[in-house]
Amino acid sequence: MSNLLSLSSVAKKIWMSLMGLFLFTFLLVHLSLNLTMITSPDSGLFNEAAHFMGTNPFIQVFQWVLFAGFIVHIILGLILQVQNWMARPNAYKKKASSEQSFFSKYMIHTAVVIFVFLIIHFLNFFLVAKGLIGEIGEVTIDGVTMEDMAGLVFDLFANPAYVVFYIIALLFLGFHLDHGIQSAFQSLGLNHPKYTPCIKNAGRLLAIVITLGYVLIPLVIYFTK
């Protein structure tokens, strides 16, 4: 923590963007695995994928790297935000109206929603799968007995309240990504007169595609399973 505090503003931004891009790659992997729930007919593929992720030794080690990525991104985000509030102790009385990237103004707000979502998401699935809370059924695929993760997901999304909550939270994730992806490139110094507009458009497109992909899962499950 004190090491992170003592970093210069530019160093903090570089770490923030590296961690952000790392978490973004995790989102892609997570989405591609989750989509098997609605693409494979009996969801056996998803259960096998979840079993692999839950038992593969490399993944077991790497998940701690992922946790570290989350923690660094969150702590740095908080430090940056508090310092930014301190830099203007007396706010303007007339609301500032300078033109700026819209979601960039609300990164801390979207982050708080995503953080709350993350905790609930953990309680819903991760901790249950690890056998720490709740109960999870079992299935046998090709002679291997494993946790019925798909069943757990289907049960949760039978509840419309969870479907709505997940969709809203995922929209906020999309808002966060919309600014975050292109911002990471700028923080890393990757700005170019020709390519930066492409990066901004690609970042927005990816934010939309990822959000739609994730939103589709609870919706399809609620209406078809």
Added chain:
Amino acid sequence: MDLKLKIWRQSGPDAKGEFKEYPIQDISKDSSFLEMMDVLNEQLVSKGEEPVAFDHDCREGICGMCSLFINGRPHGPDDAITTCQLHMRKFHDGETVTIEPWRAKPFPIIKDLMVDRSAFDEIIQAGGFVSVSTGGVPDANAIPIKKVNADLAMDAAACIGCGACVAACKNASAMLFVSAKVSQFALLPQGRVEAKERVEKMVAKMDDIGFGNCTNTYACEAECPKEISVANIARMNREFFAAKVS
């Protein structure tokens, strides 16, 4: 035209400030914003009231002294201008015009609308220069420089240090200013000699003074009277990274 001015009045650095309203009549739409302020002050003086303190100097858009946060924007409702280049035709008859000082911890208010921007001078003193040995004047083209780099350096050097970037930024970050000053040297061979040391010292000083962190909102670029690009911020980030790892 007639206007209702809502102006921040603060008698000194530690005094409690507040808005005061001043109706003003018969202002020419062709007058500049600062001329309008002059008219107001003449009226205040003739009534025996304290005139409004505000910064100004060259009044031709090059010195960077005039400031003012007008209706929610640094330098008011127009793009790529300083307040002295803002004209009253940008307002409509009967409009309420809210005028505040730049607000940032490193820019303390001296009086009314005047702020102390010497924090920028401190950043320049930390490394915003090229050390030269004394001697004869070198030949103008002794060191060849690519045209594209000369142009980019010149664009960065157009920064007048007015502080609009800090004023516009929701984080009160000085990244656009510092990056322009780092870039104008980093792009030229004369500046490369001390490039590593310069970026580290200037960033450290900027942080030390208490400016906020850049979150890439790009409000600075939108409000810069000299249209300094945020590409300079990316360049400074690269320079900083290179300095740290080399």
